[in-house]
Amino acid sequence: MTRIGFAYNQKPDAAGVGSSIELARAEDEPPSNGAGAATMVAPAAVADDEFAEWDAPSTIDAVAAALGRLGRVVRLEATDDFPQRLRKSRADIVFNIAEGLRGPNREAHVPAICEFYGIPYSGSDPFTLALCLDKARTKEILRARGVPTADWWLVRTPAELNALARNRPRLPLFAKPLHEGSSKGITVRNYIDSPRALKPVVLELLERYEQPVLLESFLPGAEFTCGVLGNGSAARVLPIVGLNFDALPAGALPIYGFEAKWLWDRPEEPLAIFECPAPVSSAMRAEIESVVLRAFDVLGCRDWARIDVRLDAEGRANVIEVNPLPGILPDPADNSCLPKAARAAGLDYDALIGACLRAAADRQGIQLAGGQA
Numbered sequence: 514m515t516r517i518g519f520a521y522n523q524k525p526d527a528a529g530v531g532s533s534i535e536l537a538r539a540e541d542e543p544p545s546n547g548a549g550a551a552t553m554v555a556p557a558a559v560a561d562d563e564f565a566e567w568d569a570p571s572t573i574d575a576v577a578a579a580l581g582r583l584g585r586v587v588r589l590e591a592t593d594d595f596p597q598r599l600r601k602s603r604a605d606i607v608f609n610i611a612e613g614l615r616g617p618n619r620e621a622h623v624p625a626i627c628e629f630y631g632i633p634y635s636g637s638d639p640f641t642l643a644l645c646l647d648k649a650r651t652k653e654i655l656r657a658r659g660v661p662t663a664d665w666w667l668v669r670t671p672a673e674l675n676a677l678a679r680n681r682p683r684l685p686l687f688a689k690p691l692h693e694g695s696s697k698g699i700t701v702r703n704y705i706d707s708p709r710a711l712k713p714v715v716l717e718l719l720e721r722y723e724q725p726v727l728l729e730s731f732l733p734g735a736e737f738t739c740g741v742l743g744n745g746s747a748a749r750v751l752p753i754v755g756l757n758f759d760a761l762p763a764g765a766l767p768i769y770g771f772e773a774k775w776l777w778d779r780p781e782e783p784l785a786i787f788e789c790p791a792p793v794s795s796a797m798r799a800e801i802e803s804v805v806l807r808a809f810d811v812l813g814c815r816d817w818a819r820i821d822v823r824l825d826a827e828g829r830a831n832v833i834e835v836n837p838l839p840g841i842l843p844d845p846a847d848n849s850c851l852p853k854a855a856r857a858a859g860l861d862y863d864a865l866i867g868a869c870l871r872a873a874a875d876r877q878g879i880q881l882a883g884g885q886a
Contacts, residue, residue: 514584514882515605515880515881516587516602516603517580517586517606518587519607519608520609520611521568521576521611521702522566522567522612523567523568523569523590523600524568524570525564537567565836566697567612568612572843576841576843576866579863582863583871583881583882584657587602591613591614591623593614595623596758599630599632604632605633605879606634606873608634608873609634609635609636609660609838611736615689617692617724618639618643620646620838621639621643622640624638624639624642625639633879635646635713635816635872635873636869637813637815637816638815638839639813641813641814642811642837644813645837649665650669650693652665655811658807659807660808660832661808661830661831662831662833663731663732665727665729666686666728671719674715674716674719675712677711677728678711679706682728684707685706686704687703687704687728688705688728688729689727689729690722691727692722692724694703696770696774697722697771698722699771700769701766701768701772732825732826732831732833733758733824734826734828735824736755736758737754737793737822738770738821738822739751739821739822740839740850741809741817741818742855742868742872744872744876749807750802752789752857753789753798753801753802753854754788754791755792757785757787757788760786761786769786780847783846784848785856786848787848787853789854789857790857800829800830801822802817805820805832808835809835812837814835815873816869817851818837819839819840821833837852843862
């Protein structure tokens with residue numbers, strides 16, 4: 514029977530993260546900033562994003578159960594002793610959803626360790642995972658290879674911010690921490706539509722996240738997120754997920770940021786924000802799929818990914834984010850986009866996990882056996 518190592522990072526218990534998120538939700542109505550957009554909901558809400566990328570026990574259990582249909586599962590939480598436990602596991606292949614512990618290359622650590630020991634694994638390689646967690650480098654490569662993406666500026670220091678402010682970049686802009694995922698640091702406050710807002714927003718992000726800040730031209734059009742499964746000519750885009758920003762609280766900025774993802778959209782009171790398949794014309798669907806597959810190929814993604822696209826003022830599709838390690842929450846009420854797209858394609862949760870593992874196994878010439886863990 515195939516031995517499947519399962520690498521993951523588990524969120525701390527409710528005493529660590531959940532309790533503070535619950536406190537933040539008491540103030541989750543978006544106050545207006547006077548310009549029609551919502552401001553940050555509460556200081557506590559932003560502080561609660563430290564472990565946003567890691568997975569809850571329910572997700573870890575669901576993935577393990579799905580993998581158990583294809584072999585014997587060995588759980589390998591990606592803590593500091595991961596290398597030793599990986600060596601002892603005798604895994605034939607590792608199914609990787611580990612986000613990593615620290616540093617701008619954290620998502621690359623588990624696959625790099627697997628490569629060091631010669632153990633096959635699922636998903637993208639260390640280079641692609643590190644690259645896609647650097648939003649500026651990702652955009653540089655996309656732009657160089659002709660994949661549409663919004664204009665951007667990178668701010669590393671207050672001095673660079675002062676120089677940029679003097680050049681008066683065209684507004685509006687949207688600010689993002691350079692090396693974060695799962696909407697960490699992406700709040701409605703990051704929307705910059707006046708020169709006086711530029712410095713406070715960027716300085717706050719520089720201080721809080723201790724990393725450079727990406728300033729991106731804000732694209733005013735519709736937004737979509739697209740799941741990709743497979744490799745090479747067999748890679749396919751799952752049914753496109755469209756974002757219905759009219760479902761956000763009144764006055765909220767049309768972005769799916771930290772507030773929308775973790776505070777306003779929750780299982781007991783879900784937002785009707787997603788439409789899948791997205792109601793787009795066949796021509797627009799073809800354009801979005803083409804842009805997504807080009808980005809998947811150019812950046813070296815493998816097996817699966819989720820790629821976010823937004824339309825510019827002329828209605829052209831632009832890549833705004835590439836997630837080679839996509840979120841996969843199993844409960845449909847959680848509005849996790851890759852499982853949602855898979856369901857629209859006729860794949861239940863187990864089939865989605867299996868499709869990724871099979872793509873990785875086929876790519877590396879590994880025969881998967883059936884059976885339960």
